[in-house]
Amino acid sequence: MSASVSSRGFRVLSWSTLVYTLAVVLWGAFVRATGSGAGCGDHWPVCNGEVVPRAPTLQTLIEYTHRLTSGLAMVLAVVLCVWGLRAHAKGHPVRKAAVFSLVFMVTEAALGAGLVLFKMVAGNESLARAWWMAAHLLNTFLLVGAMALACWWAGGRERLTWRQQGLTGWLVGASIVGLLVLGVSGAIAALGDTLFPASSLADGFRQDISPTAHVLLRLRVLHPALAVMVGALVVFSATTVARLRPSPETKRAAAQLGVLYGLQLMAGVVNLVLLAPVWMQLVHLLLADVVWIVLVRLSAAGLAVGAPRADESPAPAPSLT
Known part of the structure; x- marks a missing residue:
């Protein structure tokens, strides 16, 4: 594969990953707005103790879909990081952006898991939940920012x-x-x-x-x-x-x-x-x-x-x- 083809392919991947991540973020907001955060109970990564829920409610389907789409986002972040490191020379700014994209994707998943495991979902009205939401939002912005920089620097x-x-x-x-x-x-x-x-x-x-x-x-x-x-x-x-x-x-x-x-x-x-x-x-x-x-x-x-x-x-x- 030529360097120009590889570079063009990485640009397509970086933009696709950014757009897909935004869609996952919006679906996560939909989970919160519909009160579906407890759709899988306080279980993570399984859903109500099952890998695949057998008798899901609507809230379970909403939450489970978010977990599946988030998992694919993690895969894309890994590919983005590996490809970014392999396709760009040491010192290229894309390398840092790709690495930070993966780091913030991992912390994003950890914060999402924490919301479920500590029951900071559904009708929880505690101030602690607000702090969790604030941390989640900050991490999301940093994640999206890192991916946006990967797209920017991939353009030369x-x-x-x-x-x-x-x-x-x-x-x-x-x-x-x-x-x-x-x-x-x-x-x-x-x-x-x-x-x-x-x-x-x-x-x-x-x-x-x-x-x-x-x-x-x-x-x-x-x-x-x-x-x-x-x-x-x-x-x-x-x-x-x-x-x-x-x-x-x-x-x-x-x-x-x-x-x-x-x-x-x-x-x-x-x-x-x-x-x-x-x-x-x-x-x-x-x-x-x-x-x-x-x-x-x-x-x-x-x-x-x-x-x-x-x-x-x-x-x-x-x-x-």
């Missing part, structure tokens, strides 16, 4: 560096932290919507401000405010990075981020007004993942070694004398 782009990046590095870092914090608050808000469904918008507001409200409901109200503040930070940072590192990739990513984040805010409002139906929760999560992927691509382009810098003076023209 330069590796990134944080050294001597000045304002660009600070803006990128602040945006990444902001989106991670926002994602955690979103996971907690979604958990609150699942555990304490409201009969109307007014009823939801009463739940949030009640002095006896559950801690998850009190935390839920923070998410909309964070969404606006983080959105302003991300859009400002993206436009500034595109100005300081004026490459076609940064300009395209900055424009995409502005549009996508606007859609994400609109989806959040619709989700609130419609009282968080399952399908809208999935749309909201998908947009959040896509915004995260585009931010990762903006970061990789803006912090790339050799990226053009608008804040640098051009080199003097050679003398003809």
Whole structure:
């Protein structure tokens, strides 16, 4: 197999793995939103003590399907890692991205198993469950980010560096932290919507401000405010990075981020007004993942070694004398 064919094949695999992983993440959210996390009881990796459930309920089928699709995602991550290491020379950034993709896939599976084994599913209203969900969300973002970088660097782009990046590095870092914090608050808000469904918008507001409200409901109200503040930070940072590192990739990513984040805010409002139906929760999560992927691509382009810098003076023209 020629190097060009192998490289092209790896790019197809990396994109396919990323898309498939996003589908598995959405199905995992569907498991939580439908209260099907205990569909296999507190057994893992078997389901209700069986390798293949013989008389499954609907919730069992939903949870069991998630386990099967997650298993295939693990296989793809292993293939991605092995192929990435074999097809790229030592020092190539794809190698690190492929390895981290597998590492975060393993920790993703461990967190999912922990949710089941420690009964942090279905109707569990403990604060500990919120911490588990936060850790799960953070790991998912890191997993998706690593896979997005594998796709990016498989296209022949330069590796990134944080050294001597000045304002660009600070803006990128602040945006990444902001989106991670926002994602955690979103996971907690979604958990609150699942555990304490409201009969109307007014009823939801009463739940949030009640002095006896559950801690998850009190935390839920923070998410909309964070969404606006983080959105302003991300859009400002993206436009500034595109100005300081004026490459076609940064300009395209900055424009995409502005549009996508606007859609994400609109989806959040619709989700609130419609009282968080399952399908809208999935749309909201998908947009959040896509915004995260585009931010990762903006970061990789803006912090790339050799990226053009608008804040640098051009080199003097050679003398003809």
